[in-house]
Amino acid sequence: MLSSNIDYYKPMTIKEALELFYFLKAKNKRPIYYAGGTEIITLGRLNLVETDALIDIKELKECQLFEFNESYLISGAVISLTDIEEKNLFPLLSIASMGIADRTARNKITLGGNLCGQIFYREAILPFLLCDSQVVVAGYNGVEAFPIEQIFNQNLQLQDGQILIQLLTEKKYINLPYMSIKKRQQWDTGYPLLTIASIKSDNQLRFAFSGLCPFPFRSKQMEVELNNTNSSIEERIQKAIQFIPGEILDDVEGSKEYRLFVLKNTIEEIMNEMEGR
Amino acid sequence: MDQSPSKKLSVSLSINDEIRQVEIRPVDTLLYVLRTKLGLTGAKPGCLNGDCGACSVVMNGTVYKSCIMLAIEAVGQKITTIEGLKDSPIQKAFVENFAFQCGYCTPGFIMNCHSLLLKNPNPTYETLKEWLSSNICRCTCYEEINEAVLSVIENKEKTNE
Numbered sequence: 527m528l529s530s531n532i533d534y535y536k537p538m539t540i541k542e543a544l545e546l547f548y549f550l551k552a553k554n555k556r557p558i559y560y561a562g563g564t565e566i567i568t569l570g571r572l573n574l575v576e577t578d579a580l581i582d583i584k585e586l587k588e589c590q591l592f593e594f595n596e597s598y599l600i601s602g603a604v605i606s607l608t609d610i611e612e613k614n615l616f617p618l619l620s621i622a623s624m625g626i627a628d629r630t631a632r633n634k635i636t637l638g639g640n641l642c643g644q645i646f647y648r649e650a651i652l653p654f655l656l657c658d659s660q661v662v663v664a665g666y667n668g669v670e671a672f673p674i675e676q677i678f679n680q681n682l683q684l685q686d687g688q689i690l691i692q693l694l695t696e697k698k699y700i701n702l703p704y705m706s707i708k709k710r711q712q713w714d715t716g717y718p719l720l721t722i723a724s725i726k727s728d729n730q731l732r733f734a735f736s737g738l739c740p741f742p743f744r745s746k747q748m749e750v751e752l753n754n755t756n757s758s759i760e761e762r763i764q765k766a767i768q769f770i771p772g773e774i775l776d777d778v779e780g781s782k783e784y785r786l787f788v789l790k791n792t793i794e795e796i797m798n799e800m801e802g803r
Numbered sequence: 804m805d806q807s808p809s810k811k812l813s814v815s816l817s818i819n820d821e822i823r824q825v826e827i828r829p830v831d832t833l834l835y836v837l838r839t840k841l842g843l844t845g846a847k848p849g850c851l852n853g854d855c856g857a858c859s860v861v862m863n864g865t866v867y868k869s870c871i872m873l874a875i876e877a878v879g880q881k882i883t884t885i886e887g888l889k890d891s892p893i894q895k896a897f898v899e900n901f902a903f904q905c906g907y908c909t910p911g912f913i914m915n916c917h918s919l920l921l922k923n924p925n926p927t928y929e930t931l932k933e934w935l936s937s938n939i940c941r942c943t944c945y946e947e948i949n950e951a952v953l954s955v956i957e958n959k960e961k962t963n964e
Contacts, residue, residue, distance in 0.1 A: 531810060534829035534875050564871045567832065568852050580829065582876070608865075630866050630915060630937035631853050715936050 528570035533579045540588060540664045540689065546581055547687045555579045559689055561589075561604045562636040564627075565643045574644075588669075588691050589638065598660075598694040603638025607650070610637065616695065618704040619653040622723055625708040626650065628715065638690045642682055646775075648742050651678065652706070652723040652734040655744040657699035662692040680741035680772075702727055703803040705796050709788050711780055719780045720788050724796045731800055737779075738789060739772035752797065763793050814878045818843065819887030827874045834858045834869035837884060845885035845910045849939075856938030859911040860884050866918035866937075883917075885910035892958065893917050896951040904942035912938050916952050925956055 533555075537543040543559070550557040557579035560566060569575045583589055589604040592613060599616055607623040611632070614620045626649055627635055640650040654661075655678065660671040665688035674693075677683050682690060706723040710716055721736040730753050734744040747769035752762050767786065776782040811826045818841065825840045834851075837843040837860070846869050849857035853871040860869045861883040888894050893916050896902070903909040912935070919926060919934045926934070931952060940948065 528830045530828060530830050532828075532830045533810075534873070563873065563876070564853055567871050567873070571851065580873075624933075627853070628856075628937040629934050630856060630859060630868055631871070633865050633867055634853075634871060 528567070528575065529578050531578060534582065535579065536582045536585055538585050540586055540669065540691065543581055543583055543586060543689060544664060544666075544687065550579050550581075551687065557581055559583050562606065562634045562639040564631060564635050565639060565645065569644065583638075583689060584636075586689075586691070589689075591692065594697065598696060599700055601637055601654075601693045601695065603641075603690045603692060604636045607632035607635050607637065607640065610650075616653065616700055618656070618706060618723060618725065619650065621704075621706045622649045622652050622721070625706070625718065625721060637693075641693075642684070642690055646740045646742075647718060647721070647736050649708070649718075649721050649723075649736045651742050652721065652736055652744075653704075653725075654693050654695065655734045655742070656704075656723060656725045656732045657695045659696075660694040661690065662694060664689045664691050680743070699725065699727065703800060705800055707792050707796065709792060717779050720785060720792065722789075722792050722796060724800055726800050726803055731797065733793070733796075735789075738770065738774060738785060740775060741772065743771055745769050745771055752793065759794055759797050762797075763790050766793070812875070814875065816841075816874070816877055816882060817880065818882045819884060825874075829873065829875050831874045832870055833860065833867075833872045833874045833877050833882075836874040837869060843884050843886050846914075847907055847910060849908070849911075854939070855908070855911070856915060857908050857911040859914040859938065861914055861918050861921075864918065864921050866915050868937075883914070885913060888913060888917060891917065892955050893920065893951070896954045896958075897948070900947050900951040900954060902944055902947040902951040903940075904944055908938060908940045908942075912940065912948055916948075916955075919952070920955060924959060926952075 535546050547557050556577050558577045560580040560582045566575050584604050589602040591600045591602040592605045610623045611620045640648055654674055659674050661674050661677045662671045703726040708721040709719045711719050718737050723734050725732050736742040748766040751766040754762055774782045774785055811828055813826050816823050827836050837846050846860055847857035849855035851870045853868050858869040859866050862880045893913055915938055
C-alpha cells in the first residue's frame, strides 16, 4: 500500500518540479515524479513502491507536446498512449502503443510512464530505439538531449531527480516501411509473449524486441547478422540469436524454448515481408 | 482499500453535474472516494489493479478505471459515474438485451460503452472490440453486450432517418 502520508504536488513548470524534488530530497523525503500513475498505484498497492511525495508532472507544457517542428516529431512524456494512437503522427509508435494494456488503461498510461516503468515489456520504447531518437531530460544541468543509445541501457538511465521531458524523432524516420508484431500465448488480450518491431532504413532492416529478455532492446550485432544477404534467412536468424543481450525469459507467459521458437518464426515473418518492400 | 488515518484535504469534485465537497487524502483512489466518502457505490471494486474495468467512470468524456486514478487527479474535472446515466439509452439497451447475468461488471461496461458512443457514435466492429476488451465479464455476456451497443447505434440511425 502506498503510504497514507503521501504529499501531492502539481508544479506548473519544469523549474518548479525540479526545485520541489531537490527540496524534498534535502528534507529526507522520497519524492517521485507522477504522470499517469498507473504503475505507481498498482505496485504501491503491493508495497513495491516506496514514496512519500508525488510530484505530478502532467501540467508541464513541454511534456504535453505531440507535434512536428521543422526537423523532429516531439513526443512529450505525459501524452497518453490513446492520444498517440488517435493522432497517429508516428504510425509505428501508434501500433506499438496499441499493444500495451487495454484501451481504457491507455487513456491513463503515459508515454513517459511506459518508458520509465518497472514492467519489463515497455513496448513504447521500441520505435524510438529503431529511429535513433533523442531523449530530452531536465535535471541539475538544465534541459539536455541525449541520443537514446547513450541513455537507454535496459532502462532509461536517469539520474536522481531528472525528469523525462520529450523524445525527438527525426522526420526522415517517421514514414519508413515498418512492421510491429505482438505475439501472445493465446487470444488478443492478456500479457504479451513477445513483441518485435522493425523498420527499413537505407535498405537495412532494424529490429527491436520486447518480452524476450527482462528488458526491451535493440541489438546492432543481431541486425548485422540479419542483414547479411549472403546467407539464407534461416542461417541469418540462427546466427543472430547468438547475440541476444541477456537471459531469455522463462515464465508463466512462455518457456525460454517457446519464446525462442516464436522469436525465430516472427523474425522470419518480418524478413519475408520487409525485404520485399 | 486503505482506510488508515492521515493528512486530509478538503476538495470539491464535480460528479454527475453536482459539486460535492469531500475530505480526501492524496493517496486515496477515486474509486475509494466515490464509494466510501460519497456513497456512489455503482463503480465496483474488482481487481483493484486496472485490469477488469468494473470501476470505470467517465471523466471529461473519456473513460478511466477509477482504481488506478487518485481522487486528487479528479479535482477540477467533470466526472460521470453510473449513477449519472440513469435512464440513458445505453443503460436501457443493457436491460433490453439482457446484457448481464450477475451484474457486477455491468456499470463498468456501461460507462465504457457510453464513452465509446460519445467519441464515436458509429464505431466499426474492430473499434467496438478494442474498446470492450478493456472490461471483463466473468459471466461471459460479451455477445449480449455487443448487441446492446449495436442496438443504441441502430436506434440513433433510425431516429436520424
